[in-house]
Structures are given as structure tokens and as C-alpha cells.
Amino acid sequence: MDFSVSPVAIELGELFEAHGFELALVGGPVRDLLLNRPAHDLDFCTSARPEEFEPILKKWGDGFWDMGRKFGTLGAIKRMPDGKEYSVEITTYRSDTYEPDSRKPEVNYGDSLEGDLSRRDFTINAMAIRVPSMEFVDPFDGQRDIERKILRTPVEPEQSFDDDPLRMMRAVRFVAQLGFRIGIDTAEALYDMAPRIEIVSAERVRDELCKLLLAQYPHEGLEALVDSGLAEFVLPELPDLSLEIDEHHRHKDVYEHTLQVLDRAIALETDDEGPVPAPDLTLRLAAIMHDIGKPRTRKYEANGKVTFLHHDAVGAKMTKKRLKALHFDNQMVSDVSTLVDMHLRFHGYVDERWSDAAVRRYVKDAGHLYHRLNRLTRADATTQNKAKEQMFARAMDDLEERVIELKEKEDFESIRPDLNGDEIMAILGLAPGPEVGRAYKHMLDYRLDNGPVDRDTAVQELKRWYEEEN
Template sequence: MQSVAAALDRLGELAASPTVAKLAEAFAAAGHELALVGGPVRDAFLGRGTNDLDFTTDATPDAILAIVKPIAEAHWDIGRAFGTIGAKVAGETVEITTYRADAYDGASRKPEVIFGTSLEDDLTRRDFTVNALALRLPQLALVDPSGGVEDLLSRTLRTPAAPEQSFGDDPLRMLRAARFSAQLGFEVEAGTRAAMSELAPEIDRISAERVRDELSKLLLTPAPRGGIRLLVDSGLAERVLPEIPALRLEVDEHHHHKDVYEHSLTVLDQAIDYEVSRGVLDSPDLVVRLAALLHDIGKPATRRLEPGGAVSFHHHDVVGAKLARKRLRELRFDNDTIAAVSRLIELHLRFFGYADAAWTDSAVRRYVRDAGDQLERLHILTRADVTTRNRRKADRLGFAYDDLEERIAVLAEEEELAAVRPELDGQQIMQLLDVKPGPVVGEAYRYLLEVRLDEGPIGPDAAKERLLDWWAARERA
């Protein structure tokens, strides 16, 4: 956290940048107010880098366009109905929005868009006090009508208006509270937290797409655990991602198992650590984080209390993959993300027999084949799934997975393992067997693939002999 003086110095430097200075001069010359608002001002106090430049003004969208056209390399008005004009000025992308004084009807999230005339009124309708800060340009006057600076200093998240009013106006702000608490490491103020619990059912008014976007932003923060816990504790998760609070399984006095909810949060933490430390994937990786959080959601449905005090969760991997597909579809995730996450959940237990009995080369090939382009993510998820406090067991599993990765690397170098396929393609199969396209070609292809997985490369000539032997046996059957 920067001191106020240091933050103001940083804001002064930002205001002197070519982009901000050009805009400030242009709006002043046109007789309109302009202020840098929200994230850039907040981040100056937090000592964080500035990624987006957002401005607000008393100018209407038409007036904004007239002002920026002469100084912009490009401009667009896709958000014009909401008062927002985008532009590229001095090489930087900016958004400039007319002061807002929206009215909500209480039934849907969408407000009636009403333009305002006061910067202070515009700020007090924003989501949180720490985002309700502005720097008037070119005067360099800090505007803070809701005590945002004090909340930044105390690392507190609260709404400028009464939280019941703020969340009632826009229930999505409750999910944003969880996201910002994780992103900034701030504590949500008690009254704001209480309002989240009270108004949790209001989140049902928000579209699945908007919910998905906020959950994704939360998961992509450096440490999402606290935000997820806030969603669960407030009752919001029960409405947007109910599989997570369902992991808080009751423990029978005669049957004991690890806390699946806490385990899942720990797996998420560890997956993020591996994602960063391995440096193979672009980080943050949403697929890894979704798979880590959801990998055990099949356990509540498959929990069985066994004689002698044991607890089993047979096939929770398969059940969990189905549940993940269903939930992610309902949240309108794209098909590639749904397929990748559900596949990882389905495969996340595959490794755990390796530590007890070393696999054959055939089993290693099948592991790689089944993982496909999700292999690196499966490595991360499987390693992260080891949360035992038994250091000997953790070391044994870690060493076993090191060994498996080494074997995969050796086989990959020897056999082009990432592209395992039969040594004869469909055209060659049809020519050799003198058959036309049809189911029999796929059957022959699958047979040769099994040979390839079992034995590794055997060469085209040997593959032809094996295929002809298989064909003769099939004809005799």
C-alpha cells in the first residue's frame, strides 16, 4: 500500500503521460469535465501497475466522439447506448463514459440508462468505495465522496451506498465482492457481508453468462481461495455453483474421511503453484483452476460408508466429469473448456495405481493417448491432488510421478508419443484389404492402434502382416 503522497505522485506521473495529457487538454478546450476514474486511481494507492485507462465526463456520447476524433488513431462506439466511447489515443486504448445516474426497476439487472451531471453522484453509484475514486483533469484533484482512501488504507471492501440498495440494484456486485476480495486481498466489511447472505437469492436475476464471467475472473486471481470461501459462506455458491458447498460432507462418528471441501481448496492452491512453477502453460490457466476446484464434485453422490469405518467414493471421477459438464454448460462456458475440464476430472485418478505397481510401456502410452492435448494440465492436477500430511506418502507419490513423467519423455523421444497413431492410415487399410469406406475400416484402424499402444512402433511391413492376419481371422469367425 502506497502512502497518499506517493499515490498522488504516481497519479501525477500518469496524468502527464501523452494519452492522458492529450485527452485532458482536448476536453478542457471543449469546455467539458474529465476525470480518470476507478481502477487506475485505486491501483495508484496499491502500488499496482495500470492496465486500463477509464475516464468519465459530463460530455454526452456525441460530444465525446466529437472531442476524441481529431486526436485518436481509432475510435468505436459499441457501448454508445450506455454512454461509453472507446478510442486509441497516443497508442493506448481508453474508454470514456458519460456520468451516469441509472435507475433500476428491481426486477432485472439492466438499469434504465440515465446520464448524470455530477462526478460525485456518478461515483456514489459505483460498486465499492475503493473503485469510487477519481482524479479530476487537468486540475489533478482527487475526488473521494465515499471514503475510498480510508478503505484502501484499512484494506476493506464496502459499498458506497447501503449494501442492500447497492446489491438490490445490481446483484452481480455480490460476486464482484468475492472477486475483489481475492484479487486485492481485502476483507469484506461485516454489513456488506451480511447483505450478501440476505440477498443471495437475488443473484438468480443475473444471466448465466455474466455469472460465468465473474466466476472466471475470480478463479483467475492469484489467490482465489478466499473469494470462493466467501461465496460458500454467504450462500451465493449454493445458487451459482452448488457442487462446491455440497463438498462439505458430514462426518459420521464411526466413519472418517478427509474434509473434501478443504481438500478441494488446497488442490486449487497447489494447482496454481504448479501452473506457475512449471512455466509450460500460459498463466493464469482457467481450465486447470476449474478442474482443480471441481475434481471431486462426484464424491457426495458416490459416498458409501463401508464396514470397519472406511468410506468409499467409487467412480467419483466418472460421476464428477458428468456433473462438471452439466454445470459448465448451464454457466454457458464454451465447448472446448467444458471438454477439457470434464476430461481432466475423468482422468484425475488414473495415476494413483502407478506408485503401487509400475506400469508397462503400453499403459504409459495409453495414459498419454487418453490425456491428449490435456497432458500438461493432467500432470498439474494429479500432482496438486496430493494433499496428505503424511510426508512419506507425499514423497512416494511425488517420486512416482517424477518417474512417470521421465518415462513419458523417453517414450515421446523414441516414438513421437504425442501423435500416437497406427502405422497404416485409412487409405492404406482399404487398399490392402480391398474394401470400401465403411465401419470395417474404423474397426481395422482401432485394431492397429491397439497394436501400436501395446507394442510401440513395429514398422509398416509388420503392421501390414498383422492387419492381414487379423482380417483372415475375422473372415474365418
């Protein structure tokens, strides 16, 4: 088989061969070669022990690291004459064993390439190309699985997932990245062993979920997450959206609606020059979380109508709790929960065109999330009524045009009350504390509603509010 392997791989292979060691390109880079996808990093395995190939790598590379030394892995950066920079990682042949309650292997060095490949997650990642001879090694029919677009494990799936439960998340992530389907035996084992994902750290699970959402086929990846049973432990709010459809079809299935909103939100992402460059994790998380408050707020009215009152506020709290449990950073938690909380705000504009003050308040409240919020709102309008859909789109277009016009007159982000905190304390004779904060917020609201006013008017309004409050 003819492979177009990077010159870096050939160069390294010749160097290792000269020292009497085997070297093979393995895993993702080989898979990507067969898929005609670019391989950004190069992973190798070798018969040499770390202490044996360390001096080779240090002399060859332009940069060296050894953070993975305890796992038999060393890395280097190589800058080629054409200016390209390559990152390589080399690992000694391994044969790992796992403790039942841990996904961290006890590293044992192996003695063959085939043995090393048998411990990898899926057959499509258990292929290798020996360098510099260019011999293709595929003991588990990974090439055939690529052609069939199937995910299988090299060994029994129960053993593979028991050894490292994170491989179950990697399975659904590869569905999203490659558009493959999970083989029947592998899928059955995944479903049976889904509870074992709970021994994996939240950070690891979060990272796989993020990769899934940012992939080319996140819709299919989320379906695999739910169908596998993993979502019950990773993102239980998602399968909970599968509300039964009553015989009169009074409400749509919220799970299917959510996946549709995700697809529509992705279609509204922009290129690198736009306000929401693709792929945007914040928008995609908000799309799948925006309706998670519906199961808790569902109510059947006397007239048979189904309502979900305040599902936006309830969903925002649930979103914050789930993202914190998955150890997302505070900014992401805040941004996504805010989008969920505000995703219905615009609907009032469709019913009645807002005043300039209301438009300013909307933009101010959305802050840096304004463009994402509008895209989430547009994506959420999944009605089959074409006239209603067009009316909604026209209303959003009108709002965005008005925002542009208003911003030409005033920078919304710099809007401040006509009186600052020090002035408020001096006028009301207050010491620093919560009451000053409430007064400041009132004056900001007054500023948004009325535009800038002179100092006397602002002082009069502050005193009026304070007297009314006290």
C-alpha cells in the same frame, strides 16, 4: 495528495477544459494508483454529452470506437511519442435506474461527478481525480476502505445489489484479486440477496468466476463465494463438498481438500516458457471440480470404511454439465471434464510400475492435457504420511522420465494404427460406419500395446478381432 497520473489523462483534461467541460479519472485506475498497481486502461467521466465530446475524442485519438454509445460511453486509443499505447473510455455523468427483473440500467444522464460516483459498485471504485486540476474526490471514504482492506458499497448494499446483482459476484472477485474482506453490512446483504444472481446471464457470471480463479488469491475468493451463499446458485457442486467429518475421522473434508489441491496446483504452474504457464484456467477449474463426484458416490462399507467408487467418472459428467450451464466453450468443457475423468489414472502406477505400452497409452489418452494432468495428480496427493507422499512423488518423477525417453524413440502424438481406415474397410469388406470406427480403435489399441508391427501381422490381428467380435 500527490498522484502520478499518466500524461494522457492530463492532456485530455486540458483539452476538455478548453472546451468548457469537466473530466475526471474514475474507478479502477484511481483505486490502482492508491494500491500502487499498474493501471492498463484509463476510465473517465465527463459533464459533456457523447455528441459534444465525440469530435474532441476523434481528433485527439489515433483510433475511435463507440460500441458503448447507448450507455453514454465512447472510447479511443492514443499512441504517445514514447511508443506507449493507451486505451481510454469516457462516459457522461450518469444516474441509472433499474427494472426489478433486469440488471440492464435505463441510462439517465447525471449532472455531477459525486452523483456519478454514487452509482458505482464499491467505495474503492467510487473515487475520482479531476483533471487537469488533480483534485482528489472521495465522497464515500474509499481511500479509508483501501487502507482497511474492506469492500463496502457507496449506498445501502441492498439497493446496490438489487440494482445490479452482478455486483455480488464482483465482490467475491475483488476478494480474490485484492485480498480484501467484505464489510459486515455488505456481506449480510449479499447473503440475503444471493438468489437474485439468477437473473444475471450465465456468460456474465462465468466471466466473473474466471477472473476470480485467475486472480492472486483464488482460494480466498472461492471461500467468499461459498460463505456468501452465491456458490449455491453459481457453482453448487463446491459447497456440496463440505461432507460432515464423522467421529472416527474416516475421511477428510472434501471441500477443504479441494481448496488445498487448488493451492498446490497453482504452485505447480510454470512461467511463460514452461508447459503450463501461470495462470492456467483449465488446471484451476480441474482442481476445484476434480472431486465433485464424491458426494454422489459416497458409501459406508460394513467395516466402517468410506468409499467413493467411480467418483472420477461421475465427476467428469457433472463437470461437463456445470461448465455447459455456465456457457464455457466446448474446448474448455472437454478439457476440464477429461482431466477430472483421468485424475486417478496414475495411482495404478504407484502400486505397480507400468509397461511401456501402458505408459504410451496414458500419454496418448491425455493428449495435449498430459502436463496439466500430471500437475493435477501431484496436487491431489495431499496425504499427511510423508513416506507415502515421497513414494508418490518418486513414482511420478519416474513416469515423466520414462515418457521423455520413450518420446525420444517415437512421437506419441503421431502414433497411428498399422492399418488406416481405407485398408480396414478393404480387408473386412465394410462400408463406412461405426463398425469401421471400432475396428480402427482396436488396431490403435493394439499399436499402443505392441508397438509397430509389419502389415501381415496387423492384417492377421484385424481379422482375428473381427471374427471374435462377430
